[in-house]
Amino acid sequence: MNTKGFIFIIFGATGDLSKRKLIPAIYNLLKHGKLEKFHVFGISRRPYSGEKMVDTALEFIEKLDPEPDPGLIKRLKENTTYFSANFTHEQEFAQLKNAIDKLDKTAVYDRIFYLATGSNHFDVISGNLIKTEIAQQKNCKTKVVFEKPFGRDEKSSKKLNDVISETFTEEQTYRIDHYLGKEIVGTISVLRFTNRIFEPIWNNAHIESIQIKLDENIGISERGAYYDTYGAVRDMVQNHMIQLLALLTMEIPDSITGKGLRDRKAQVIKDMVVRDALLGQYRGYKQEKDIPQDSKTDTFAALNLEILNSRWAGVPVFLRTGKFLSKKESKITVKFKKVKCLFDDDYSTEGNILEIRIFPDEGISLYVNTKTPGEKRATQVKLDFCYTCLFGENTPEGYENLLNDVINGDQTTFTRFDELQNAWKVVDPIERIKIYPYEKGSDGPEEMALFNERNNLKWS
Ligand code: BG6
Secondary structure (H helix, E strand, O other), X not given: OOOOEEEEEEEXXXXXXXXXXXXXXXXXXXXXXXXXXEEEEEEEOOXXXXXXXXXXXXXXXXXXXXXXXXXXXHHHHHOEEEEEOOOOOHHHHHHHHHHHHHHOOOOOOEEEEEEOOOHHHHHHHHHHHHHOOOOOOOOOOEEEEEOOOOOOOHHHHHHHHHHHHHHOOHHHEEEOOHHHHOHHHHHHHHHHHOOOOOHHHOOOOOEEEEEEEEEOOOOOOOOHHHHXXXXXXXXXXXXXXXXXXHHHHOOOOOOOOHHHXXXXXXXXXXXXXXXXXXXXXXXXXXXXXXXXXXXXXXXXXXXXXXXXXXXXXXOOEEEEEEOOEOOOEEEEEEEEOOOOOHHHHOOOOOOOEEEEEEEOOOEEEEEEEEEOOOOOOEEEEEEEEEHHHHHOOOOOOHHHHHHHHHHHOOOOOOEOHHHHHHHHHHHOOOOOOOEEEEOOOEOOOOOHHHHHHHOOOOOO
């Protein structure tokens, strides 16, 4: 149990992230005994209340805990205060400062500022925090968490980072990527580096291709204004997908925590180049709330990437993500080359496949060849590890892990600026000349057939 007190200050408190992820994560931290003394301050423009922040989060809390503890919900409500303020106005920070000072007279609570707003507000909020001295306290630690995407391209992210680093040190700065908080994603490094059956063959001599699919069957909900500024490549590829790929392809780090890991990720991202891309937009997108009639924003992206280093040159990497596709599926597939052996004349074998499922059916499967009974033929069978069957449903959720890491000052699962900057360099050159339409509920634009053909690709 952490007996220290924590104040969470959420900017953008009426948004989707606060109700879907942050408040439920705080509930779970309480439930799992990882938080004792705390207070949540929510800030956004529109009239709202602390109670409403918890009430609107309830349906998402119930996804983690079908029967929420009424005592914990009551505590959460009693410890949540909302301010309606325009956070671009310095003078409007005064009431927040007064409330925090009143609650924490001796300034002993650690303060965690969570910027769950578009990155276009990051610099002005950081500046106001300093000007009003809310973020400078002698007795307590101040940490600041920035939601992704960090900037909109390399140039704007660099500018943003320069401003932020005038205010906060790197040790105080947590750039979040919630995929890194998922338990199964944390398994990737352990799987690669602690298993002799994988580590020595994790290279272009043995691996044929890599696929990462983050398909979604939902649309943009109420997030039109945010989404249209970014689109699929900036919302999913630049961060979640490139981070997953970095974990899969980085060189062996000195340790799988802290600096070593972040150095290795930054290094491999630098070697990534996009070879082919196809972008799409679902039909009906321009009729969504807050979307301009002439929007050219991508809601679908399929990419072929190569990693130009001696370990990976020649191995195609395929990424695919999109809104309103046929189903929600987040999956990594590593295809190994076929073994060339004497048997081949008699037995037709397949290359091994390693599948890491993030959603649904969280788990890992390995496909291997076995003899078909009574025949001189191989059959590929699946060796399966089901995460929840073994560890139970109640494993910590991504945001709970990440908030816990912020509380404990562990930056391993947060991205450093050089990683993000290199990732922008990978996606910035993608041409946006043509955005192909696709039907809701499909697997993307019809032109995907050509993309698949020219890249000799079959999606797993
Ligand atoms: C967020 C994106 O980072 O990830 C959303 O902004 C997307 O657009 C979400 O829906 C997907 O996350 P998950 O964990 O549900 O796969």
